[in-house]
Structures are given as C-alpha cells and as structure tokens.
Amino acid sequence: MELLGLNNDDDRETVAERLEEMRFALKNEVLQKYMVPMLLRKKDPQIEEYMQAEALVLGSSLLDAVSPPDSWHSLPNDRIAFLEQYEYRLSELKLRVMQASSFTELKGVVDALVVTQEYYMALFKLLFNEFAEALPEEVNSREIIDTGKLLQVLRQGEIDNKTAWAIEREITRIDRIHGLKSAS
Secondary structure, three states: OOOOOOOOOOOHHHHHHHHHHHHHHHHHHHHHHOOOHHHHHOOHHHHHHHHHHHHHHHOHHHOOOOOOOOOOOOOOOOHHHHHHHHHHHHHHHHHHHHHOOOHHHHHHHHHHHHHHHHHHHHHHHHHOHHHOOOOOOOOOOOOOOOHHHHHHHHHHOOOOHHHHHHHHHHHHHHHHHHHHHHHO
16 A cells, blocks of 8 residues: 555555556556667566555456467568568557556566567668668667658658668667667
C-alpha cells in the first residue's frame, strides 16, 4: 500500500483506481522510450515491484492467464519487407501496451518491445550497411528514423541525399546505443 501511495484502510476500488493510474503513467513512459532498449530495461525493477504489489492487493489469480506477445523472428527478404514487418510489429506492440490491464501483462509487452528494438537495430545495420559512414555530429539515441517515410521512399525506388543522411544518422544512433550498452 505504501508503494502505491495508499492507506491500509482504502477500499479495493480505490486501490484498483490507483493501480490503473500508475499503469497509465507507465504506459505513457514506455511509449516515449520504446526506441531505446536500455531505457526500457531500466523500467524492469519498477514494473516488477508494481507486479508484486498488484498481485498482493488484487490477488494473483487475476494475473495468471496473461500470455506475452510472440517474438518477431522472421528474416525479411529485403529492406521493404523488413520495414513493413517492423512497422506492423511496432504498431501491434504499442496497441498492446495501451491495452495492458495489469503490470504483469505490461511487463510481457515491454520485454517484447526490447527484443523487437534490438532485432530492428541488428537488421537495420545489416540491410543498410553501405550507409554506415561515421557522422561527426552528435545523434540523440531517442531520435529514431521515421521508418514509415523511409518505407515510402524505398517503395518509390530512389534514395535521395536527405534520406541517405537520415539512414546514416540512424546507423549512428544504433551504434551510440550499442556503445552505451557496452559502457554500462
């Protein structure tokens, strides 16, 4: 009850409302940080604390039936298939984040987001490796490329200088994330 900021004499409805408020806040935070797996992983201890509190307060029988999302593991044939799969997977996971009705369910979706982003970064570097020039400027690890726009450009068949620069920035962002991961 202390973790939830409630009193021991608060009724079940008050507790359920507080848990919903906390889930909503965490969902928004997850959706703002989904593109950096390391930031999401830092949420694990907090989510696990909330999972335990939720199970103790509401009873674990309500939370046992939750199944985590399947992993994205297909190997796309080309860049277009890759971005289509990524866009679909990301949309699916964002929707599941917003629909999560427990911290246990949210934890499963966050874990799937981490795996999806790590897989995306590996495939992006593999499929766009000829754009891997080192950029002299600093790239923010949260400024992910607009994969929808990139997909449109690829479908049209021509990568202009602006798109090539965006791809180079994305590769630099991915390298930066991997560098941060190695340093921690």
